[in-house]
Amino acid sequence: MSLRAKCAIAGLGQTRMGKNFDHPGPIGFAAEAVNLALDDAGLNRADLDGLLVNPGITWFNNPMASTALQNAMGIRDLRLTATMNLGGATAAAMVMHAAQAIDAGMAEVVACVFADAPLRPPSPDKRDGAGSAASYGFAQGLNAHYGLFGVNAQYAFVAQRHMYRYGTTNDHLGAVAVSERDWANLNPVAQFYDTPMSLADYHASRWVVEPFHLYDCCLVSNGGLAVIVTSAERAKTLKRPPVYVLGMGQGHPGGDPLETLVSGAPIARETAFKMAGIKLGDVNFCELYDCYTFTVLVTLEDYGFCKKGEGGPFVASGAIGPGGSLPVNTGGGQLSSFYMWGMTPVAEAIVQMRGDGGRRQVPRHEIGLVSGNGGILATHSTLVLGSQA
């Protein structure tokens, strides 16, 4: 049986983002986000019977993070919990798991939460690299000797190969960065609000790891983001307009992304679009996982918005920015608003669906396409959301 519009997102809770030191660790951010989301929906903790958690890098080592959060918040008698990890594909995958469990009668009101706190307050004593992306620089063995540190470097290999094979350029990658910055300048809660950036600014920004400039790479943020998933019937009785889950799909291609240069989007799209009963042309706007500019370009290709290898010219045409034919990452994305792994695109889709986008509101918002992506193009999740059932 199709799960089309059986469930809806009824609450959105978002803490302050960025250099936010309101809590000493990620659990405080997670709890604040869940309480904000419950309040947004007009529910309270006693209504929750499901809690799904994607711990960020600062509590990644807690294999039972959802239980830790449950106990920290004093939540009783859950019927569903899980600590989930598909990397950046987890947020949308949590919504899927929640919807399936609700449809199966296993739970009724499920909170899905991401939180992280990798940034530390500035220290008067030393500049130790805290407050940077240092947490992501892990390497060992031969890779450490060769100097291959961190996820940026791995993605750079894939982007470089895409450039070699398809002629993609830094102008193309920069077009994604500039488009998202243009959106961020319409979003008062974006970390790069009121900070315009031209393509020349992009090229002038320092290299992190070629072919990636600083502005090809996502932000690092402290904060928490939670959504409340419930049945469509229940959602209609709550405070805010329901955002219906029309389609869901995942795709995990395996193999070597350097060879294929393809994400899991083609596989996930097939499942999600069939469930939702939509075609590509029905999509009004996209919120795509953007750990890098490159990831957006590849995901647009893989969904079929342009031919494989033509993502560069497609984004350089201006299609994805404000006023373009296909608005993408309308809050500024993880490059220019904040980095909450896959929760950033999920949250912005909800804002747009509800018509809460203010100056960045897209004119048509009946159907929104949301993607998550984890590992090096290893995991992918797709949600098709609708403002009408």
Added chain:
Amino acid sequence: MPEISKPIPAITPEMREFFDGARAGRLMVQKCDSCGTLRFPAHDLCSKCNSTASRWVPVSGRGEVFSFNIMHQLYHPGFASEVPYAVVVVELEEGCKFVSNLLGVKPHDIRCGMQVEVTFEKLSDEVSIPKFRLRAAK
């Protein structure tokens, strides 16, 4: 000021034969006993046929640059005098890929498709490390 060396990899049991080979100037990869597929670094099973039986075999050490990056951030003090430096992915003639460094080519002169061959850098009596250098086209 004493120079801080780059991290020296530990010789783990599953990689011992790789380091034995490198010390003797041979590039070794794992070969599946069942289907012959090559792999690197060491894995418990063959991703093609899932056999757990394997042995280490020498390969030509010839290949081409499949991709590369240029690292501008300093993650370890051992690289302080080298940033920006390049890391390359070499596709060996035999088909498996190897992350390494390319010697004798400035980072911004590196291109995908460059023909390369292995050379070894001795770090200690126990540890030698495969690196690559350009080779003349056939």
